[in-house]
Amino acid sequence: MICMFFSAFYHLFCCHSERVFHLWLSLDLAGVSLGVCACYVPAVYYAFYCHVTWQSIYLGGVILLTFVSLAFQFHHSFLTSHWASRRLLLFCSLVAYGVVPAIHWVLLLGGWNDFSVRLFIPKVVVMYLLGILALGFYALKIPERYFPGKLNYVGSSHQWWHLFIVVAFYWWHRSNLIYMKYRLEYQCLTNSELSTSDFSFELDLL
Numbered sequence: 416m417i418c419m420f421f422s423a424f425y426h427l428f429c430c431h432s433e434r435v436f437h438l439w440l441s442l443d444l445a446g447v448s449l450g451v452c453a454c455y456v457p458a459v460y461y462a463f464y465c466h467v468t469w470q471s472i473y474l475g476g477v478i479l480l481t482f483v484s485l486a487f488q489f490h491h492s493f494l495t496s497h498w499a500s501r502r503l504l505l506f507c508s509l510v511a512y513g514v515v516p517a518i519h520w521v522l523l524l525g526g527w528n529d530f531s532v533r534l535f536i537p538k539v540v541v542m543y544l545l546g547i548l549a550l551g552f553y554a555l556k557i558p559e560r561y562f563p564g565k566l567n568y569v570g571s572s573h574q575w576w577h578l579f580i581v582v583a584f585y586w587w588h589r590s591n592l593i594y595m596k597y598r599l600e601y602q603c604l605t606n607s608e609l610s611t612s613d614f615s616f617e618l619d620l621l
Contacts, residue, residue, distance in 0.1 A: 556572045
Protein backbone atom coordinates (compact mmCIF):
# COMPACT_ATOMS: atom_id res chain seq x y z
CA MET A 416 0.00 0.00 0.00
CA ILE A 417 2.88 2.36 0.80
CA CYS A 418 4.48 1.51 -2.55
CA MET A 419 1.31 2.35 -4.46
CA PHE A 420 0.69 5.48 -2.35
CA PHE A 421 4.15 6.90 -3.08
CA SER A 422 3.85 6.02 -6.75
CA ALA A 423 0.45 7.70 -7.10
CA PHE A 424 1.69 10.89 -5.47
CA TYR A 425 4.85 10.89 -7.58
CA HIS A 426 2.78 10.82 -10.76
CA LEU A 427 0.42 13.45 -9.36
CA PHE A 428 3.11 15.96 -8.33
CA CYS A 429 6.05 15.17 -10.64
CA CYS A 430 5.31 18.24 -12.81
CA HIS A 431 5.05 20.64 -9.82
CA SER A 432 8.69 21.73 -9.64
CA GLU A 433 12.15 20.21 -9.85
CA ARG A 434 12.46 20.01 -6.06
CA VAL A 435 9.07 18.30 -5.63
CA PHE A 436 9.79 16.01 -8.59
CA HIS A 437 13.00 14.71 -6.98
CA LEU A 438 11.32 14.36 -3.57
CA TRP A 439 8.49 12.19 -4.87
CA LEU A 440 10.72 10.25 -7.26
CA SER A 441 12.90 9.37 -4.28
CA LEU A 442 9.85 8.28 -2.29
CA ASP A 443 8.50 6.35 -5.30
CA LEU A 444 11.73 4.35 -5.56
CA ALA A 445 11.82 3.86 -1.79
CA GLY A 446 8.28 2.50 -2.07
CA VAL A 447 9.48 -0.09 -4.59
CA SER A 448 12.10 -1.32 -2.10
CA LEU A 449 9.54 -1.45 0.71
CA GLY A 450 7.03 -3.22 -1.54
CA VAL A 451 9.53 -5.93 -2.42
CA CYS A 452 10.50 -6.28 1.25
CA ALA A 453 6.85 -6.61 2.22
CA CYS A 454 6.48 -9.44 -0.30
CA TYR A 455 9.45 -11.28 1.18
CA VAL A 456 8.68 -11.05 4.88
CA PRO A 457 5.47 -13.15 5.13
CA ALA A 458 6.69 -15.64 2.53
CA VAL A 459 10.01 -16.24 4.30
CA TYR A 460 8.37 -16.27 7.72
CA TYR A 461 5.87 -19.01 6.86
CA ALA A 462 8.09 -20.93 4.45
CA PHE A 463 10.73 -21.38 7.16
CA TYR A 464 8.17 -21.58 9.96
CA CYS A 465 9.67 -24.91 11.07
CA HIS A 466 13.30 -23.86 10.49
CA VAL A 467 13.74 -20.86 12.78
CA THR A 468 17.48 -20.42 12.20
CA TRP A 469 17.09 -20.18 8.43
CA GLN A 470 14.03 -18.03 8.92
CA SER A 471 16.11 -15.51 10.89
CA ILE A 472 18.97 -15.61 8.37
CA TYR A 473 16.78 -14.97 5.35
CA LEU A 474 14.65 -12.33 7.05
CA GLY A 475 17.86 -10.59 8.12
CA GLY A 476 19.14 -10.79 4.55
CA VAL A 477 15.93 -9.28 3.18
CA ILE A 478 16.02 -6.39 5.64
CA LEU A 479 19.73 -5.78 4.96
CA LEU A 480 19.22 -5.71 1.18
CA THR A 481 16.26 -3.35 1.60
CA PHE A 482 18.36 -0.94 3.66
CA VAL A 483 21.16 -1.14 1.08
CA SER A 484 18.74 -0.26 -1.73
CA LEU A 485 17.37 2.64 0.34
CA ALA A 486 20.91 3.83 1.17
CA PHE A 487 21.78 4.03 -2.53
CA GLN A 488 19.19 6.77 -2.87
CA PHE A 489 21.44 9.13 -0.94
CA HIS A 490 23.97 9.03 -3.78
CA HIS A 491 23.78 12.31 -5.71
CA SER A 492 23.52 10.48 -9.06
CA PHE A 493 20.93 7.90 -8.08
CA LEU A 494 17.91 9.85 -9.34
CA THR A 495 19.50 10.95 -12.60
CA SER A 496 18.70 9.41 -15.97
CA HIS A 497 22.38 8.44 -16.23
CA TRP A 498 21.80 5.93 -13.42
CA ALA A 499 18.51 4.55 -14.80
CA SER A 500 20.05 1.21 -15.78
CA ARG A 501 21.81 0.93 -12.41
CA ARG A 502 18.56 1.60 -10.57
CA LEU A 503 16.87 -1.09 -12.61
CA LEU A 504 19.72 -3.52 -11.92
CA LEU A 505 19.53 -2.78 -8.18
CA PHE A 506 15.81 -3.52 -7.97
CA CYS A 507 16.11 -6.60 -10.20
CA SER A 508 18.83 -7.92 -7.88
CA LEU A 509 16.60 -7.31 -4.87
CA VAL A 510 13.78 -9.26 -6.51
CA ALA A 511 16.07 -12.04 -7.80
CA TYR A 512 17.35 -12.65 -4.26
CA GLY A 513 14.06 -14.43 -3.54
CA VAL A 514 15.10 -17.36 -5.73
CA VAL A 515 17.75 -18.34 -3.15
CA PRO A 516 15.45 -18.96 -0.14
CA ALA A 517 12.82 -20.51 -2.45
CA ILE A 518 15.23 -23.15 -3.77
CA HIS A 519 16.61 -23.78 -0.29
CA TRP A 520 13.09 -24.20 1.09
CA VAL A 521 12.23 -26.76 -1.58
CA LEU A 522 15.39 -28.75 -0.80
CA LEU A 523 14.73 -28.61 2.95
CA LEU A 524 11.27 -30.09 2.48
CA GLY A 525 12.44 -32.85 0.18
CA GLY A 526 11.42 -31.47 -3.18
CA TRP A 527 8.20 -31.88 -5.15
CA ASN A 528 6.97 -34.78 -3.02
CA ASP A 529 6.11 -32.36 -0.22
CA PHE A 530 2.53 -31.11 -0.35
CA SER A 531 3.36 -27.55 0.74
CA VAL A 532 5.97 -27.31 -2.05
CA ARG A 533 3.37 -28.38 -4.62
CA LEU A 534 0.96 -25.90 -3.05
CA PHE A 535 3.19 -22.85 -2.98
CA ILE A 536 5.91 -23.09 -5.67
CA PRO A 537 3.44 -22.65 -8.59
CA LYS A 538 2.28 -19.45 -6.89
CA VAL A 539 5.91 -18.26 -6.66
CA VAL A 540 6.37 -18.99 -10.37
CA VAL A 541 3.24 -17.01 -11.30
CA MET A 542 4.43 -14.10 -9.14
CA TYR A 543 7.78 -13.97 -10.92
CA LEU A 544 6.12 -14.29 -14.34
CA LEU A 545 3.91 -11.29 -13.53
CA GLY A 546 7.00 -9.35 -12.45
CA ILE A 547 8.90 -10.28 -15.61
CA LEU A 548 5.92 -9.29 -17.73
CA ALA A 549 5.69 -5.93 -15.96
CA LEU A 550 9.42 -5.36 -16.38
CA GLY A 551 9.22 -6.30 -20.06
CA PHE A 552 6.57 -3.66 -20.75
CA TYR A 553 8.49 -1.07 -18.69
CA ALA A 554 11.99 -1.68 -20.09
CA LEU A 555 11.03 -2.24 -23.73
CA LYS A 556 8.54 0.66 -23.81
CA ILE A 557 5.78 -1.54 -25.16
CA PRO A 558 3.40 -0.65 -26.78
CA GLU A 559 4.22 3.05 -27.37
CA ARG A 560 7.44 2.25 -29.24
CA TYR A 561 5.22 0.80 -31.97
CA PHE A 562 2.61 3.59 -31.79
CA PRO A 563 4.55 6.82 -31.13
CA GLY A 564 2.36 9.68 -29.99
CA LYS A 565 -0.78 7.52 -29.84
CA LEU A 566 -0.60 6.43 -26.18
CA ASN A 567 0.42 9.58 -24.36
CA TYR A 568 -2.57 9.44 -22.00
CA VAL A 569 -3.87 5.85 -21.88
CA GLY A 570 -2.19 2.53 -22.61
CA SER A 571 1.49 3.39 -22.18
CA SER A 572 4.09 0.92 -20.91
CA HIS A 573 4.26 2.59 -17.52
CA GLN A 574 0.54 2.11 -17.01
CA TRP A 575 0.83 -1.55 -17.99
CA TRP A 576 3.72 -1.83 -15.53
CA HIS A 577 1.51 -0.53 -12.72
CA LEU A 578 -1.35 -2.79 -13.69
CA PHE A 579 0.80 -5.92 -13.64
CA ILE A 580 2.42 -4.89 -10.34
CA VAL A 581 -0.97 -4.39 -8.66
CA VAL A 582 -2.10 -7.79 -9.95
CA ALA A 583 1.18 -9.31 -8.70
CA PHE A 584 0.73 -7.75 -5.26
CA TYR A 585 -2.83 -9.04 -5.02
CA TRP A 586 -1.78 -12.50 -6.22
CA TRP A 587 1.03 -12.64 -3.65
CA HIS A 588 -1.24 -11.42 -0.86
CA ARG A 589 -3.77 -14.13 -1.69
CA SER A 590 -1.04 -16.78 -2.01
CA ASN A 591 0.47 -15.92 1.36
CA LEU A 592 -2.94 -16.10 3.03
CA ILE A 593 -3.38 -19.62 1.65
CA TYR A 594 0.04 -20.74 2.84
CA MET A 595 -0.36 -19.01 6.21
CA LYS A 596 -3.63 -20.85 6.85
CA TYR A 597 -2.04 -24.11 5.78
CA ARG A 598 0.99 -23.66 8.03
CA LEU A 599 -1.04 -22.54 11.05
CA GLU A 600 -3.43 -25.46 10.66
CA TYR A 601 -0.85 -28.19 10.16
CA GLN A 602 2.15 -26.58 11.90
CA CYS A 603 5.22 -28.71 11.16
CA LEU A 604 3.64 -32.03 10.25
CA THR A 605 5.38 -34.08 7.58
CA ASN A 606 3.70 -35.65 4.55
CA SER A 607 3.55 -39.03 6.31
CA GLU A 608 1.64 -37.43 9.19
CA LEU A 609 -0.97 -35.84 6.95
CA SER A 610 -4.12 -37.74 6.08
CA THR A 611 -5.23 -38.04 2.47
CA SER A 612 -8.12 -35.69 3.19
CA ASP A 613 -5.65 -32.91 4.01
CA PHE A 614 -4.67 -32.65 0.35
CA SER A 615 -7.99 -30.97 -0.45
CA PHE A 616 -6.80 -28.05 1.68
CA GLU A 617 -6.35 -25.51 -1.10
CA LEU A 618 -9.69 -26.33 -2.68
CA ASP A 619 -11.38 -25.69 0.65
CA LEU A 620 -9.90 -22.20 0.75
CA LEU A 621 -10.97 -21.14 -2.74
